[in-house]
Every structure is written in structure tokens, then in C-alpha cells.
Amino acid sequence: MRKVLVIIAVIIIVLIAAVLIFAATFDVNQYHGKIQSELQQRLGRQVSLGNMHLGIFPLRFEVDNVSIADDPRFNAQKPFVQAQGLDVSVKLLPLLHKDVEIDTLTLQRPSVDLIKNKQGVWNFASIGQPQGAPPQPAGKQPESKQPNKPSAQETPSGSTQPSSSQQFSLGKLQIQDGQVALTDLQASPRPAVYDHIDVTLENFAPGEPFTIDAAAHLPGPGTQEVRLQGKGGPIEQNNPAATPFKGTLNLKQVNIAGLSKFLNNPALTGTDGTITGTTDINSQSGTISAKGTTNITNVKMKGNALGFPINADYDVSDNVANSLLTIRNGNIKLGNTPFLVTGTVNSKSTPAILDLTLKASNVAMTELAKLAAASGTALAPGTNVTGNVNVNVNAKGPADKPALNGSVTAQNLQATGKDIPQPVQIQAVNLHLTPAQIQSDPFNVVSGGTTVNTQFALQQYLSNNPTVNATLKAPNAQLQNLLAIAKAYGVSGLEKISGNGTIDLDMHATGPVKSLNQASLMRALNGTTALNIANLRYTGVDLTHELGGIAGFLNKVQSSKGYTDVSPLTGHIVVKNGVAQTNDLSAKLDIGSVAGVGMANLVDNALNMHLTAVLNSKFSQMVGGTGIGGFMKTALGNSQGELAIPVLVSGTLQNPKFAPDVQQMTQMKLKGLIPNSNNPGGAVGGILSGLLGKSAAQQQNQNQQAQQQQQSPQNQVQQIIGLFGKKKKQ
DSSP: OHHHHHHHHHHHHHHHHHHHHHHHHOOGGGGHHHHHHHHHHHHTSOEEOOOEEEETTTTEEEEEEEEEOOOTTTOSSSOSEEEEEEEEEEOHHHHHTTOOOEEEEEEESOEEEEEEOTTSOBGGGGTTSOTTOOOOOTTOOOOOOOSSOOOTTBOTTSOBOOOTTTSOOEEEEEEEEEEEEEEETTTOSSOEEEEEEEEEEEEEOTTSOEEEEEEEEOSSSSOOEEEEEEEEOSOOTTOGGGOOEEEEEEEEEEEHHHHHHHHTOGGGTTEEEEEEEEEEEEEETTEEEEEEEEEEEEEEETTEEOOSOEEEEEEEEEETTTTEEEEEEEEEEETTEEEEEEEEEEOSSSSOEEEEEEEEEEEESHHHHHHHHHHTSSSOTTOEEEEEEEEEEEEEEETTSOEEEEEEEEEEEEEEETTEEEEEEEEEEEEEEOSSEEEEOOEEEEETTEEEEEEEEEESTTSSSOEEEEEEEEEEEEHHHHHHHHHHHTOTTGGGEEEEEEEEEEEEEEEEOSSSSHHHHHHTEEEEEEEEEEEEEEETOOHHHHHHHHHTOGGGSOSOOSEEEESOEEEEEEEETTEEEEEEEEEEETTEEEEEEEEEETTTOBEEEEEEEEEOHHHHHHTTTTHHHHHHSSOEEOTTSOEEEEEEEEEBSSSEEEEEOHHHHHHHHHHTOOOBTTBTTTTTHHHHHHHHHHHHHHHHHHHHHHHHTOOSOOOTTTTGGGTTOOOOOO
């Protein structure tokens, strides 16, 4: 027994030595031309191979710098395939007879350029055909000719067709860490690039089924894998999209941000989360059916955590030739809230043509509101909404402007949040949608003791000039309650305002609009507001500090507090075509009184206000008395020992700019009209009204010109939710 083992060991050593001697002395490059010719014959393409080496276990040729030319009708300059290395596994017995039969190809870090031309023909469709034989467009069959019977090597159209020995066949093709650039010239000349792809293709031969296992590995923690496995074929030579296939697509812990980068799809930008799901795919006769489930966890939209998972259970089919997607069953759950989507999407044209129906029966508003807030569609981030909603809406027509039919009803809505001091409630709201208009029934928005009566309609929304008709009425409304309502929706800039008092609000947005964005709606805004606010704090501006900078007494006052307290603030505001104007604004400060006239353009928030600040005698004496005004020429002293400071306020509502009002100062000096703290606006009312009248006409003219110069209309339906406010920026 011992002798037998020794003999076996000696034989193994001899064999190993023989293999090593063979590998060291064998000149593999003598097969360079034969292998290159074999590949060219099978592929029907020019092939360039670099230096070759012999690999052992398994027996293979290792080739450097591989290049396979593209079909010259597509790209004569750039190769179809480039690879850093190629392993060619050959059959041993033919090799001993100095013949080469290729069994397996392994491409290392290849780049593949896939192109579909405007006629629908792919550049890979001609692989395996003799050079010069044109590939057929997708779905096109060669015409038959009856008079003459073609030979065995000739197609009915008269073109030479490769024999089965010429056609490309392979036991196994492997791609390791590949990169694929896909260009669909029917859609865009820009390629989509997909990286880090592994593919194993087995039993690839003409007229035979094959198996495929393709995986893409995305960067990041976890599995991060997209994998397609299945069995397909035989390949439809003239229409690859019609090749039968049955398999499974698996997504395992795939990060949305990484998937967006992999797919080069900007539609997913700003969205993140982890996707896991399984989809069964069955492709027959050009129709792809997909049925499966997908779960998305840890969802973030624009940096805001959604707080619940999204689940989808779907059954869809896609007719590739007609670009028609049919959603037989699309169950979507936002947390525990289910929605059903059915219908079709025809992407043959641009924009796509929709015929979709969305249904939801008495579902909770909580998750839907969180989605709206996180995505920036409506509501402030962190707003919690309770209540129930019913949805039954059909969208039919172009995706950018579909006709809507159906209804949306909601009951017992209540919004709360850390920035909402009082809950905001809507007992019921009903929306009616038709191709002619989208209209609400009258409804009340309630917060504390304040009720805002609301109604809106959007008419002719499918035209280029839709008409909006919206009303907001709140008599004797409390300031803090109006702020709560506005903050609940997400109106910006209100975090700077706090206080208590009453406001009479009567606003209408009426007339044609080019689009349903903030600017267009503000241009249509008209109405009145009466202010009687007992206490108001405006954060971000210390008016005392600003007056000190103008009149030259900054060294007499403390550093900026960063806010201004007003007690009280009264006046009336008239809004006409998006320009808010006042001529009787009056405010009491702890240092004196302020009167204001002027305007604010609600479209771009531009300010043009003329203020007259009269410092009380005590504060005037503290900062230097009436003498300081004569020295600086930016303040005037009255007979009561008070300083009057004319101020021009420009800039925007969010970032006001303060400067001496030279025009008002000149008029006050010429006419000898210097106001006092009891009536800071009385003596100079005529002066300011003259200045204001000219500016108001200019502002309204600018608004009318801007409205006429708007660009093509945007999607009216998608913007309907923006009717009553501007989303808070994060």
C-alpha cells in the first residue's frame, strides 16, 4: 500500500512538472492570429487582441487590451467593447491538434457601448452576421421572394446569411466589473452610463435558450445589490426586444441615492431610502409582464425624514413596441394608508399620455400629509395632520396637463406642530374635478377663536390661460391664530412675527393666470386688510438701531437687540394686482412714534416705504437733542424738542434696507412741516402721498408687464396645491 501511494505521488509530481515545463516553453502567441480570426468569424466584427499568456487551472489564454469594433453603421471610431483583459478558455483535445475551439470568454473591466438608432435598430443586432449584412429594425421581417428559391446560404431577401457554424455561440460569457453606456437615439443623444456590472451568460447559441445572471453592486453599507436571473431565448435576431425571457429581479438593501447615480436619473435627486423587493418578469412576444412587491424604508425627501415605510404591490405589463404600460393592479401603502392605482401610460409620444385612476377610501391623512410636507409640496416640515380623506380621481390626457374627473373629500382635519401655537382645524372640505374646472365647496379654516372663510376654483385649467377665483375672509381675526394657520400650510417668513391683536382680512384672487405659481397668484390678488394689533414683535430688525445709524446717535444707544417691539400697530392695507399699499400705517415704539406710507410688491417682496419716525422728547434729549439733527442734516427738531427722522425703506420684506429719505427731508424743510410724536404722519401726509402716488403707478405697471412676459404655462394640475401660500424653504 505504501509503495502504491509513493507511485501515485511520483506520477502527480511528474504531471505537475510536465505542465509547468509545458507552460514555460509553450509559445501561446503562435495562436494569436487563429484566436483573433476565430473571434472575428464568430462575431462578424473586427477584433484586436494584445499580448497573450497561457493560464493553467483552468487551461486558458490570457489576453491584454482587447477591442471589438462596433458596427460601422453606428460608430466607426469608438469600439463596441474595450477590456483591460480577456480570458479565453479553450477545449484541450483540439488544442493538442493545434486547433482552437473557444468555450468560455471572461472580460475583465470591460466597457460596452450599446446604441439604438432612430430606426429602432440596436448595434448588437448584427453580431454573428457577416460583415456588411445590415441588421433589421425591431419587428421588421425580411420580405420573401417566390420566383427564385434561395440557396442554403441565402436569405429570401437575397442577402447572405451566416451558417450555424458561423453564427456566434459560446458555452459561457462572463463580464467582471463592467461598464455599459446605453444610447437610445429615439429618445436622447446623451448616453446613460451604468457601472460595476457582473454578467454570466451560459449556453449562448443560435436558436437555443440561454441562462443569464446579471448583478450590479452599488457603493454603500449593506448588500446594495440589483440582480437579474432567468432563462431566455432563442434570441429574435430581427427584434431583440421580442426575445422570450422569464426570470426574477431582486433588489437587496439598495440605497436610492446610489441607485439614482447608477441610473443617471435626476428624477430621484433629493430622495433617499433603502429599497428591497422581488419582481417576477415574463417577456413574451414583445410584452413584458412584471408582478412583485417592493418595500422602501428610512425614506428621506429633500433631507426630511418621512417617518414611515412605503410598500408597493403591483401587477403591470409593458407592450414594448407600442410603449404602452398597463397597471392592472397597483397597491401603494404609505405606512398604513393604502391607495390603489390602475390604468395605462403611453410613452410613445412626449409628453406621455395618461389614463390613470387613483382611489382611496376613508384613509387617514397622517401619512399623506407627512409626504406632502417632506417633499415640499405643501405644509411645513414637522406638521402633523389627522383626519380622513376619500379620493376617486381619473387623469386622462398628456402627463403635463391631464384632464381630471372625480372628487376628493376630507373630514375632521386638524394640523398641529411645534411652530403652530394653536391647532388648525377644517371640519370638511370637498373638491370637485372636471375637465372644465377644479372647484371647492365653501369651507372654514379655524384656529382658536378665528375662522377664515375660504373657497377657490380653477377654471379652464387645460387652456393656456386658466382663470383662478379664490376668496379668503376673516373678520376680526386674531393675529396669533392667522399666524398659526399660515404656518401650518408653510407660508415663509412668518417666523419673524409674533404678537396679538386683530386683523380684518378680505382678500380675493381673481382673473387669468399664466401658471399656478406663487408669482402669478399674487398678481391676481386684490382686497383689503385692517390692522389693529395691540402688541407686535418683528425679529431681525432693531428699528431704534437703524434710526441711530441714519441720524448719527449710534454711540448713544446700546447695540442692536435684533428685534423691534410695536405697541400698538394700526392702519389699512389695500391690495391691487399684487401690490399692497398703505397711507395710514401708525406704530408706537418705546422711543416715540412712526408713521408709514408706501407699498410692498407681493410678487417679489420688494419694498418702497416712506417712514417718519418722531422720537419723544426724553429720548431725543438723551441722544443729543435737536442739535444733532442740524449737524447731521438727516433729522429735524420740532418745537416740542422732538427729533423727526424721515426714512426710506427699500430691499425686501425678508431683508429691508434703511436710508435717509432725502426727498421727504427736502420737502419738510421747504414747507416748514415738522411732525410731532402725537401725529407723526399728519403734517407730512400730503408730501408722502405725492411720493407714494408716483411709486404706486410704477409698481402696478411693472406687475402688468411681468404678467404679460411670463413664459409658457406650467402644469396647472400639479400646482393646484399651491393656491394659498408659499412653501417654507429649508
